[in-house]
Amino acid sequence: MSTAQAPPATEQKSGGSSSLRTVIIAFAANLLIAIAKTVASMVTGSASMLAEAAHSWADTGNEIFLLVAERRGEKSRDDSHPMGYGRETYVWSMFAAFGLFTAGAVVSIYHGISELIHPEEAQDFLIAYLVLAVSFVLEGVSFTQAVTQTRRTAGELGRSVGDHILNTSNPTLRAVFFEDAAALIGILLAGSGILLHQLSGSAVPDAIGSILVGVLLGVVAVVLIDRNRRFLVGENVRPGLRSEVLRGLLESPEVDRVTYLHLEFLGPGRLYLVAAIDMSGNDREEHLAVRLRRLERHLEGNDNIEEAVLTLATPDEASLLL
Template identity: 60%
Template sequence: MTVIIAFLANLLVAVAKTFAAIITASASMVAEAAHSWADAGNEIFLLIADRQGARSKDARHPLGYGRSAFVWSLIAAFGIFTAGAIVSIMHGIQELGSDEPVESPVVAYAVLAVAFVLEGASFTQALIRSRRLARERGSSTWDFVIETSDTTLRAVFFEDAAALIGLVLAGGSIALHQITGIAAWDAVGSILVGLLLAVVAVVLIGRNLAFIVGTSASRALRSRVGTALLAAPAIERVTYLHIEYVGPNRLFIVAEIDLAGDDREHDVARRLRDVERQIEAHPVVETVVLSLSVDDEPSLVFDDVTYPIGRADATSPTIR
């Protein structure tokens, strides 16, 4: 829903900015129009990312298709850089020597104001969701947006934030053009919008590349997963834990554990499978592989707390 709202907002804004750019002949408005068309196109890639990443695992893809969401989001980020940043910067440079005044600036201000309302509504929706999820994880909103594996939410958050800042830059450059009579201010606004988009694109490209290559789980996530494992009645110790993102909010977990009791090999194998199924029932766990620990292997510590052997009354924390 976040992506759909952003797409509709960007589409309406792109049409309005294009109309204003034609009437006003403003370099800043051209940059803003390119920005919005790039964002609207990128939302399509993000919708594809959501759809592809949600496909269920099969024999050929035992860990699911989640990583395809990172790939499509990476393509969207490149779109911001090429269709938004480069076009805006190049157009601004070309217009630096121009001395033509901005025609009908009132039209430009009106379109920018409407665009600010629409972009603001989309950003507010993304911000509210980000704040809620950040509180659930005990994190700041900024840290959550940067670190989350929800690549579409991060993209919408950054794109809408950049759109709001870009609108202020465009409006300010047109106003400076009017006040000073220096047409270069309008071109400078276009360049600044392009540089802003370039920064956003680089951040999004870097985060998506990190998840595609394989980023390590944060200490907080590792602690939540480890504590959840120890909270299972059948698990006494955890001596090895590997966590890997295989998609947005999808985890692949490998752990070595010590089961409670001293059952026969056949019974232990069945108990291991039962525990794996219980863990895989969690909505963010794609696959989990458990094996038995050796007696002399040290226990892992999570949140500087170890569970006593045999403790079965712990409350399982939220894994996200």
């Protein structure tokens, strides 16, 4: 007997090799960069360099949270978690975003203000420039990996890169993308502050560079926190995805009409589907129940459907239209 068409693939589930590889590359790059920037900040005395060191250490710690998010989120559902562990990905990604805000933004802004109040002379500018240049290359490698994965997935879903990275259900990819982009911009800000410090002899531009790096990290952290919050509280899926799932149900010979459809992300690429449908034919109640359960199991065979719950529609309910 024919059953419903499988809903379209949404995104890769948590634990996908591409996401994990992206996080690992980012962790390795940030660890090397953090060590180099810390040494450079101690040698040069630059406020902007110290802000960048705090930024890189925050990113390094965040990648650990993201690695935990990938591992925890991929666990299969069990009796204690009937909806699976997918939302753990958003929880641990939220921790990473808070870490970026506190260890990165707050420290950078605080140190920049302290430098404005009690300015100190910087030295050995060449070391700072060399470390920033190497850091830019390493961050660029990590960012390129994140962009490549984002572009590939966005192309499969027919989205632009910007639209996908803001709305993807994969928080680890979004975090690495934004953190690496912020890191590249932060390096340019720090480099400008150090250069103006060297040219003017004043520590003010360097201090302002530190503050600007902190503000940049704060904005990125707020964006990441907000996106994870929305998925944790059950943000509705995009209209395009809802229409595609509805079309898949209506194209089935088993389904005459759909009167209710609810879709919610339980984790990266994991959907919870609830629908009220009018089954084809005029089977007796016990036969309808069997067909209904068979249709649920078929839907759950799709990689992106964590659980499907189907009920029978009543005759007076309005049909959903594409």
